[in-house]
Amino acid sequence: MSIPPDDTDITTAGTSSAATRLLGTLAVVGVAWLVAFGLLFSPADRDQRESVRIMYVHVPSAWLAYLAFIVTAGASALYLFRAAHSLVWDRLAGASAEVGVVFMGITLLTGMLWGRLSWGVFWTWDARLTTTAFLFVTYVGYLAVRRLGGTHQQRARRSAAVALLGVLEIPLVHFSVRLWRNLHQESTVARPDGDVKMDGLMLFSLVVGLVAFTLLYVWLVIHRQRALVLEDAAEDHGLEQALSDRRAEAALPGGR
């Protein structure tokens, strides 16, 4: 699938379907659960008191940003290394990166607020914070590369190369808390020894956040990917229109 079928009217075509409506509903229900568990049912922390609740947004959004950038890299690899060079993979990569940048932005913002409340500072130049900010900036750059112009295939090749390089930063971000001495605490859940030091209800609320954000991510990516299909089709349509106008001009008496 490169562009919608010829009979698709791109001026009125939507991006929703029965499946996405169901997914959207589930995502909204998931977020409602997250609000209930994050703000009401989960307990305050011994040291951090109520500010610990920021974790239920901060951590799932960080994980989803990682996932989004990994999906971008995977789709980019499929585009580059499969003979068909299908733009389906390119648009999936682009859609996932856009959603990933939003999640990464949320991670940085909530992290700064949480930092101010528990560390006493909004920001410090430690390895976890710096590498996360660098990852965010890299993918803003990736999105800019996608809009540099050229044909769809040129865009796809260029951005796929950036995506495959950018994803290499993720292990650096994740393991930065082990590689360097940090202000940021080490991982609580994704740790090699499997010894999760978190209250049961807190952990459950975190899992609710992860599920809700994953549903939200899938829902947003499907919609965005479909919108990109329409954007590409609109551009192709504009090009075809310009060509047919020129042909009509040339056919006129005195045309060149």
Added chain:
Amino acid sequence: MDLTPRTAPEAAAPSTRRRWVPLLVLGLVVAAGGVLVARFLTSAVDYYCNVDEIGERAGCEKGRSLRVQGTVEDGTIERTDGTTSFVISFNDEELPVRYEGEPGGIFEECIPVVVHGRIEDDGVLRGTRVEVKHSEEYVDENAERLDDAVDRSGAEQCSPPA
């Protein structure tokens, strides 16, 4: 057929805008990346030392700008005329700290902190910035109070981080 690009203003406007915005963003991205790396490296010049490494580990000498990690000792916080004094410890080594101001966040006794500053000749760390470090443990406030009541009945001291 004439295939030369049209130069009419209405045709040129969108493509010019489309080309400039991503280039501008890319320029900003490269600049931001450079600033991030530069700030990180500048900050990394100040060694990150535990209290017991002062004078022991290379780079953790007195008189130079450091980041020192330790746990705020129980009963040592004193506040006078806008200055906060306290003692931090790590592996039984202690270091007195003086900080002009009130540390923010969840600063309290028995909590690990990272103090940026310089150890003067009198052996006191003059802090320019205090950051509270919290562990990767998350414990229900109420459940812990019960344990605390039992644990702290005998012992007064905080245990240093492992």
